[in-house]
Amino acid sequence: MANKELIRILAENNLKITPQRTAVLEVVTNLRNHPTADDIAEYIRFSYPHITLGTIYKILNTFTKLGIIEKINTDNDITRYDPVLEKHHHIYCAESERIEDFYDEELKKILDNYFIKKKIPGFIYKDYKLQIMGKFKESDNKK
Amino acid sequence: MANKELIRILAENNLKITPQRTAVLEVVTNLRNHPTADDIAEYIRFSYPHITLGTIYKILNTFTKLGIIEKINTDNDITRYDPVLEKHHHIYCAESERIEDFYDEELKKILDNYFIKKKIPGFIYKDYKLQIMGKFKESDNKK
DNA sequence: ATTATTGCAAAGACTTTGCAACTCC
DNA sequence: GGAGTTGCAAAGTCTTTGCAATAAT
Numbered sequence: 001m002a003n004k005e006l007i008r009i010l011a012e013n014n015l016k017i018t019p020q021r022t023a024v025l026e027v028v029t030n031l032r033n034h035p036t037a038d039d040i041a042e043y044i045r046f047s048y049p050h051i052t053l054g055t056i057y058k059i060l061n062t063f064t065k066l067g068i069i070e071k072i073n074t075d076n077d078i079t080r081y082d083p084v085l086e087k088h089h090h091i092y093c094a095e096s097e098r099i100e101d102f103y104d105e106e107l108k109k110i111l112d113n114y115f116i117k118k119k120i121p122g123f124i125y126k127d128y129k130l131q132i133m134g135k136f137k138e139s140d141n142k143k
Numbered sequence: 144m145a146n147k148e149l150i151r152i153l154a155e156n157n158l159k160i161t162p163q164r165t166a167v168l169e170v171v172t173n174l175r176n177h178p179t180a181d182d183i184a185e186y187i188r189f190s191y192p193h194i195t196l197g198t199i200y201k202i203l204n205t206f207t208k209l210g211i212i213e214k215i216n217t218d219n220d221i222t223r224y225d226p227v228l229e230k231h232h233h234i235y236c237a238e239s240e241r242i243e244d245f246y247d248e249e250l251k252k253i254l255d256n257y258f259i260k261k262k263i264p265g266f267i268y269k270d271y272k273l274q275i276m277g278k279f280k281e282s283d284n285k286k
Numbered sequence: 287a288t289t290a291t292t293g294c295a296a297a298g299a300c301t302t303t304g305c306a307a308c309t310c311c
Numbered sequence: 312g313g314a315g316t317t318g319c320a321a322a323g324t325c326t327t328t329g330c331a332a333t334a335a336t
Contacts, residue, residue, distance in 0.1 A: 159311075
């Protein structure tokens with residue numbers, strides 16, 4: 001994502017354009033690695049050696065509240081972050097920290113269709129999240 | 144779940160039968176509230192005032208590794224626990240801490256069917272988890 | 287100039303760990 | 312009796328918070 005685009009997103013959300021915010025947004029959207037706060041800090045320190053985790057967390061929380069990014073829950077208690085783009089699911093590897101995006105038109109249709117029809121009594125449905133568990137065959141289990 | 148049944152489960156898993164383990168298993172299976180470790184400690188202290196969170200966590204981790212219970216991820220970083228019974232999903236409330244079980248035969252069929260057919264390249268599929276988000280209409284938002 | 291944001295350090299929350307004492311089989 | 316479990320306290324990890332200094336509009 002180009003720098004111009006990043007700035008546009010911040011502006012649209014009435015956020016002041018700071019280098020730190022731009023950098024965090026850039027890392028999360030461009031990496032697509034579902035990084036942890038710590039991962040993000042590590043990347044950003046190349047360009048902003050003085051940035052601290054406290055700041056990263058503040059920025060991530062701001063973005064999350066505005067719906068610019070989304071938290072991803074993992075089985076250990078470390079939160080990871082995902083840019084909000086088109087609706088997609090996540091594939092979790094049982095043997096590594098890898099989490100990959102998964103998008104399938106058919107699956108989307110099936111589930112959307114189900115939830116349009118299905119009424120859950122006493123509950124106002126808004127969205128669903130699907131996690132796919134298993135393991136990647138390759139041994140190149142990059143994070 | 145009867146005490147006899149709880150003991151059977153522990154025995155089946157080659158665990159020593161201790162009052163603490165029996166109590167933890169009882170709380171998680173009978174409450175079906177998806178309690179946190181802290182919730183569980185609170186309940187058990189009625190009968191075992193001296194039990195500590197450390198012990199609760201050790202027991203919960205043992206049970207989780209053996210597949211007797213399962214961790215449930217939440218958006219804040221507090222882990223909650225669910226007895227492993229038949230396959231079911233969870234309904235999350237956006238406005239309270241409530242998490243309810245959801246089981247629907249049709250949904251199960253649809254998803255099982257999809258994943259039987261669908262091959263994800265480079266990935267060995269094992270299971271899926273579906274989270275349903277929205278909010279409960281009632282104001283009696285018991286936890 | 288005003289208001290929001292950053293950096294830093296300290297505090298907070300949840301969870302894990304080490305070890306001696308104790309239980310279960 | 313021996314191996315495994317508990318209780319306790321201390322430590323660990325991730326995340327939040329408060330506040331003065333700083334930067335954005």
